[in-house]
Structure formats: C-alpha cells, structure tokens
Amino acid sequence: MLKRLTRIAAAMTITLLLAGCGQQSSSKTSGNNTYKTMTSDIIATMDPAQFTDAVSGQTLTDTMAGLYRYKGNKLTSDLAIKTDVSADQKTYTFHLRHGSKWSDGTDVTAADFVFAWQRVVDPATKSPYAFIMSGIKNADAITAGKMAASQLGVKAPDKYTFVVSLDQPIPYFKSMTCLQTFDPVEKKAVEKYGKNFAKTSAQLTFNGPFILKNWKGTDDSWIEVKNPNYWNAKNVHLKKITYQAVKENSTAMNLYKSGKLDDVSVTGQTAEAAKGQSGYHVIKQPWETYLRMNSQAVPAFGNTKVRQALSMAINRKAFISKVLGDGSTPATSAVTTNLFYNAKTGADFAKESLKGGYAQYTTYNLKKARKLFKQGMAEVGQKTLNFTFLANDTPAAKETAEYLQGTFQNLSTTGIKVKMTIKTVPQKSWLQMGTAHQYGMMASIWGPDYPDAENFLTRYTSSVSNFSGSWSSQEYDQYMANAAGKDATKPQARWNDLLKANRLITKEQGIIPLYQWGTVHLTKPSVKGVEYTPNSLFQYIGATNK
Structure with a gap:
C-alpha cells in the first residue's frame, strides 16, 4: 500500500510539473546548431575493442568512421567507397577513401583496420566482443589461443585496400561492420598510450563526424564538436553535441522545460504524464x-x-x-x-x-x-x-x-x-x-x-x-x-x-x-533530421537545431 501511495503522489507531482511547463518553456532550445541531449549513464569505455554498452556505442558512432554507416534504414558507405565480393562470397575487398584523417593529422589507412581487427581477436586484449569476429578466417582459433592474431584473415595489400577472407559466407557482413568493434584504430595512439589508451579523450584519436573533447573518463557530461576533417563534414551541420547523464525522471523534465536539454527520455509515471505535451513522441x-x-x-x-x-x-x-x-x-x-x-x-x-x-x-x-x-x-x-x-x-x-x-x-x-x-x-x-x-x-x-x-x-x-x-x-x-x-x-x-x-x-x-x-522522448520542435537506425543508434549527420 505504501508503495502504491508513493507512486500516486509521484504521479501527481509530475502532472503538476508538466502542467506548469506551458508553451514558453517547451520552446526554449539550444539553437545555433548546437544540440543538448541526455543519456542514461556515463561512458563505460571509448576503446572499440572493449565496449559493450549503448552509451559507449553511441559516442563511438558519433566520433569514429568505419567502413559503412546507416543513414536512416539505408546502409551507406563511410570509408569504403567501393566493395568487391568474390563469387563464393568469402572474400571482401574494400576500397577506402583517400584523404581521410585521424584527429592528429595522420592518414586513415587499410593498415588501421588490420591492426584494429587483429587487436580485437587477440586474447591479450580480452575484448568482450571478440566473438563477433567469428566467421573471419582463423578468428575462432585465435580467440581460443591456438593461433597468433597476425593470422587473422585480413590484409592491406596497399594503403587504401583492405581485404577480408571469411571461413564461410556471411550474408549480413557489410551491415555487421557498422558495429563499433569493427572501427579502425590508430596503432600509433595505442602504442603511445599503452594501458591508458582511450582512458580519456586526450588519449585516443578520432576520424568520425565529431571529436570528443575534455572527457576525463568518469564525467557525467561530455562534449563532441564537429570534426572539420571528416570526409562528409559538409553534411554535418551540428557544431556541438552535449551529452548529460540523467538518472532521475524529475531531473530530466526540469532540464527540458528550462531549455537546458533539447531532448530527454522518460519512463514510468513521468512518461504517462508527458502524453500530449509538445515534443512528445515514442521511438520504437x-x-x-x-x-x-x-x-x-x-x-x-x-x-x-x-x-x-x-x-x-x-x-x-x-x-x-x-x-x-x-x-x-x-x-x-x-x-x-x-x-x-x-x-x-x-x-x-x-x-x-x-x-x-x-x-x-x-x-x-x-x-x-x-x-x-x-x-x-x-x-x-x-x-x-x-x-x-x-x-x-x-x-x-x-x-x-x-x-x-x-x-x-x-x-x-x-x-x-x-x-x-x-x-x-x-x-x-x-x-x-x-x-x-x-x-x-x-x-x-x-x-x-x-x-x-x-x-x-x-x-x-x-x-x-x-x-x-x-x-x-x-x-x-x-x-x-x-x-x-x-x-x-x-x-x-x-x-x-x-x-x-x-x-x-x-x-x-x-x-x-x-x-x-x-522509449518516450520529449524533443524540442527546432531539432530536425536526427535519425534512429537499425543498429539501435542515433545518427546526427544531416541533423540541425536552429
């Protein structure tokens, strides 16, 4: 009974809070093509070989570029401008974009993909996602400790050609490479920072639409700024994205109605009470x-x-x-x-x-x-x-x-x-x-x-x-x-x-x-073009907030 009364009281409080929002508060927005949103928790890791959670995955998607990327429900090229598939569907040859850069100015090359994928399957890395490489030649033997990581079925015959050999055909292989585990990693950065690689934003490099700034590893908020060197920078309209970890529904609503966040997700009685409010929508x-x-x-x-x-x-x-x-x-x-x-x-x-x-x-x-x-x-x-x-x-x-x-x-x-x-x-x-x-x-x-x-x-x-x-x-x-x-x-x-x-x-x-x-979201009407993709992440290329 006490638990039920507590929920009723909470629902009444939330209803009053939302009723007091009005159109004026809901119209406040960051604007100027900056976007402030909430997330459920802090970043667990920024190492593509170590992530397993959605928060880290979203941040990696924002800041890294792999072979392919979803645009809405459509699989589109990111760094792979062309892909040749052998007749038996066991060999993929990815031809990479020329001129793509890491945030330290170094060229992104096929060797970065080779290094990253070998690093994932290496038992010494202890990647929780190493299993996803199963199907690539020798991956299972390597993760079992029976072969060296250098024997993985990947190679870079030249600077911008990346070849992958499979044990058997994988019908969904292209779409699978959108997973952040398949992102390239700059070998120079890993060797430079060693065990501290990716512990902070200063200890890793980026090649995606945005660059993570001033992240210390345990922050409950972080900033991503537009990467001017990203190959598709002309279609990245947001200048800055600010994430804030919010765990309480009441906090989320206060931040939204005060204009401090442009998008929030809420649950429980808060979500029920939010129905009918400006910006309310459900993302399936x-x-x-x-x-x-x-x-x-x-x-x-x-x-x-x-x-x-x-x-x-x-x-x-x-x-x-x-x-x-x-x-x-x-x-x-x-x-x-x-x-x-x-x-x-x-x-x-x-x-x-x-x-x-x-x-x-x-x-x-x-x-x-x-x-x-x-x-x-x-x-x-x-x-x-x-x-x-x-x-x-x-x-x-x-x-x-x-x-x-x-x-x-x-x-x-x-x-x-x-x-x-x-x-x-x-x-x-x-x-x-x-x-x-x-x-x-x-x-x-x-x-x-x-x-x-x-x-x-x-x-x-x-x-x-x-x-x-x-x-x-x-x-x-x-x-x-x-x-x-x-x-x-x-x-x-x-x-x-x-x-x-x-x-x-x-x-x-x-x-x-x-x-x-x-998920119930409240999003400011000024926010346009944010897309939810089949790999369960938000895509901000093309998004605006004016």
Whole structure:
C-alpha cells in the first residue's frame, strides 16, 4: 500500500510539473546548431575493442568512421567507397577513401583496420566482443589461443585496400561492420598510450563526424564538436553535441522545460504524464530487456520447468503499464519484432517463431506457472528458490527489480517458496559483474548491431560465455552452426535454422524475454533530421537545431 501511495503522489507531482511547463518553456532550445541531449549513464569505455554498452556505442558512432554507416534504414558507405565480393562470397575487398584523417593529422589507412581487427581477436586484449569476429578466417582459433592474431584473415595489400577472407559466407557482413568493434584504430595512439589508451579523450584519436573533447573518463557530461576533417563534414551541420547523464525522471523534465536539454527520455509515471505535451513522441526500438539466470550460482535455474514457471508468472502487460509507462511492448522471444523478415513471404521472424504453441512460454499464466514451479523444484530437490537479483542504479532498473520481486513471490505455495534479494550497483559495476557472472539473476539489454536474427541468437550459443548466462544446448548450437555454415547462402534453409533455434530457446526459456523497448522522448520542435537506425543508434549527420 505504501508503495502504491508513493507512486500516486509521484504521479501527481509530475502532472503538476508538466502542467506548469506551458508553451514558453517547451520552446526554449539550444539553437545555433548546437544540440543538448541526455543519456542514461556515463561512458563505460571509448576503446572499440572493449565496449559493450549503448552509451559507449553511441559516442563511438558519433566520433569514429568505419567502413559503412546507416543513414536512416539505408546502409551507406563511410570509408569504403567501393566493395568487391568474390563469387563464393568469402572474400571482401574494400576500397577506402583517400584523404581521410585521424584527429592528429595522420592518414586513415587499410593498415588501421588490420591492426584494429587483429587487436580485437587477440586474447591479450580480452575484448568482450571478440566473438563477433567469428566467421573471419582463423578468428575462432585465435580467440581460443591456438593461433597468433597476425593470422587473422585480413590484409592491406596497399594503403587504401583492405581485404577480408571469411571461413564461410556471411550474408549480413557489410551491415555487421557498422558495429563499433569493427572501427579502425590508430596503432600509433595505442602504442603511445599503452594501458591508458582511450582512458580519456586526450588519449585516443578520432576520424568520425565529431571529436570528443575534455572527457576525463568518469564525467557525467561530455562534449563532441564537429570534426572539420571528416570526409562528409559538409553534411554535418551540428557544431556541438552535449551529452548529460540523467538518472532521475524529475531531473530530466526540469532540464527540458528550462531549455537546458533539447531532448530527454522518460519512463514510468513521468512518461504517462508527458502524453500530449509538445515534443512528445515514442521511438520504437528493436532493443529487448530480458532476464538471464546463472545456474552456476543458483542450480535450480538449470531446470527448464523452473525457468518456464518464472516466465509464465510475469504479467508483462501489467509490468509495462505499472513500471515503464512508455511505448514498450511485451517481449515474446529472444528476437524482437519488426527486425528480420522472410525474403520471400515478408513474414516477421519473431512473430513466425510463435506459431505452433510457442507463445505460451511468455504468456502470463500463474496457475500453470505454480504447477511447473512445484514440479521443477521437486526435480532439483529444493524447497526454496533463493537468489540475488543484480540491478543497476537507474530508476527503471530499481522499479523493475522490485516488481519482479513481488511477481516471483506469487509462485510461493505450501511447502515451496521464492526468496529474491535485490542488489543495486552503478552501471559500470553492473556491466562488469554481469560479464564476470557475479549474479543469480539480472535483467540484461540487447539491441541489434545489424538487422538479422542471427545477431540476437548467436549470443546464446555455448561458446559465448560472456552473454549466455548459463543456459546451453547442443541442439541449439547445431541450428546456429547450420545457419552460419552449410545454409549460409540458402536464404530459406537459413531462415528455418534460425527459426528452430529461436523456438528452442523460447520453449526452454534459456533467457526470459521481458519487454521490447519503446522509449518516450520529449524533443524540442527546432531539432530536425536526427535519425534512429537499425543498429539501435542515433545518427546526427544531416541533423540541425536552429
């Protein structure tokens, strides 16, 4: 009751706050082609080989240039002006732009790509995204420590030609290179700064649309200025972008109405109260929040019926309404909707995956959930499911953890019970502890690096220990191997492989899908041309704020 009254009081406060905004406050803007926006947290890293989070990914997208870049939903050339693909689709020859410069004045060359990609797969780098290089010749052997990084299937036959050799065809390879892990890195800068490389903005170099300035590594705000040497600088109209980490909805609204931020995103009751306000809009995103369970820390999570019970105990629609209050929708599988479509039929992959009864595993059914929970706990020989839920310190994460705590408690019946303890840590620690498997359960987030179901599903194969939680399946691994191997050039066969994999992880609830994002934004009307791309990032080339 106290929690409910607190939320009602908060909603009343927010409503009054928004009602007092008026047209005058909402019309204030940075203008002069400067743009001030909020972000959810600080930059975790600016090293392309080390990033895993959206904040770092967005900053790298702003400040670095790779082979390709999305312009809206269209894949366009960035540094690769032309790409030749061999008949067997195993060799890509990228012809690079001449005259592209690093921020220290040095030419960007094919050797920078060779160095960067070799650095990612080198076990000494400990890149959490090294797995994404799988499929490039020798990548798997190198990451396993069986070959030297210099043996990776990449080479620079001349200054502006970059050649990549693949083990097998990768249908989405061009779009995959938009991921920041594939960005070039200046070898001279890495060697100069050593272990301190990319710790601050002064200890790395940039070649993208903007240059990061005066970032000290732990700042809760940072500035990017237009890079006059970027090859497409004529279409970069914003002179400066200012990011500010904001964790409280009330703070975001105060900054927006006072004109100190041009764009904010809000959740919960704040998002509900913001409806109808000037600048209100919802950005539908292919991001998914899901629950992963560590069966090494909590053996009962290794039981399929226990996992299914936890999933069916969640009323996702009620959760979104009570906790998020935004445009999010219930997640139904490991792959989001509106992402990947059948080339022949146009069918949505995620929706197709649910046919045949698979929707039941993510549909609220407390009666069935209690039955499965009782059976599962009997199979593992336990009376109490005792675990720690690891959450970051954002308001949405805290409220999510509290809601799930109450939800899972509903599984408790005579003789068996659930005891969930919440542990809250800062975002950076949360990322580190997740990678180190220092949790019982946690809510994780994934957005696609390229619009293909494989980008979601590969993360849950047995070899990807950083992301898999603890669930693994040889059958699942085989489906994914077929999609990446013998069926890679057969669109329908590959589709079927991925479909089987998604249905399997959905049935076994190897992860528990929670919700697909729909983020509520308030954006000043003066802001034009900011685009949200298929790789889940904002694109500011062409954007204005006058």
